[in-house]
Amino acid sequence: xxxxxxxxxxxxxxxxxxxxxxxxxxxxxxxxxxxxxxxxxxxxxxxxxxxxxxxxxxxxxxxxxxxxxxxxxxxxxxxxxxxxxxxxxxxxxxxxxxxxxxxxxxxxx
Numbered sequence: 447x448x449x450x451x452x453x454x455x456x457x458x459x460x461x462x463x464x465x466x467x468x469x470x471x472x473x474x475x476x477x478x479x480x481x482x483x484x485x486x487x488x489x490x491x492x493x494x495x496x497x498x499x500x501x502x503x504x505x506x507x508x509x510x511x512x513x514x515x516x517x518x519x520x521x522x523x524x525x526x527x528x529x530x531x532x533x534x535x536x537x538x539x540x541x542x543x544x545x546x547x548x549x550x551x552x553x554x555x
Contacts, residue, residue, distance in 0.1 A: 455493055455497075457535060457539075460490040460493070460494070460535065460536040460539035460540060461539050463486045463489070463490070464483065464486045464487055464490050464539060464540060464543040465539055465542060465543045465546070467479060467482055467483050467486055467543075468483060468542075468543035468544065468546040468547050468550070469546055471483060471546070471547055471550040472546045472547065472549045472550035472553065473550075475550040475551070475553055480547070480550075483543070483547060487540055487543070487544075490536050490539065490540055491536065491540070493532075493536065494532050494533040494535075494536035494537065495533070497529075497532035497533075498529050498530065498532055498533050500529075501525065501526075501528060501529025501530075501532070502526065502529045504525060504529075505521075505522050505523075505524075505525025505526045505528075505529055506522065506525075506526075508521050508522050508525065509521075509522050
């Protein structure tokens with residue numbers, strides 16, 4: 447259950463925070479907005495890394511509790527694959543946000 451909250455945090459920090467600031471920068475470029483975007487990007491990276499670490503720990507806990515077998519390995523592999531979704535989402539938002547910043551930098555010149 448905690449995973450869904452952490453995923454929401456990753457999306458909120460990555461999506462609303464970084465992308466919103468990037469759009470604001472593209473509309474009206476200022477050095478203050480660009481300076482604000484850098485720590486927001488780091489926060490998104492750290493949130494995605496944290497969420498991935500929690501997913502990995504949860505996936506590896508299953509076989510430890512129930513023993514190693516074909517079913518527990520299937521569940522563990524599914525959990526491991528799901529743990530990589532939050533970084534994918536965060537980095538997709540970051541890529542779009544920094545592309546929008548590039549548009550703002552072009553407008554600034």
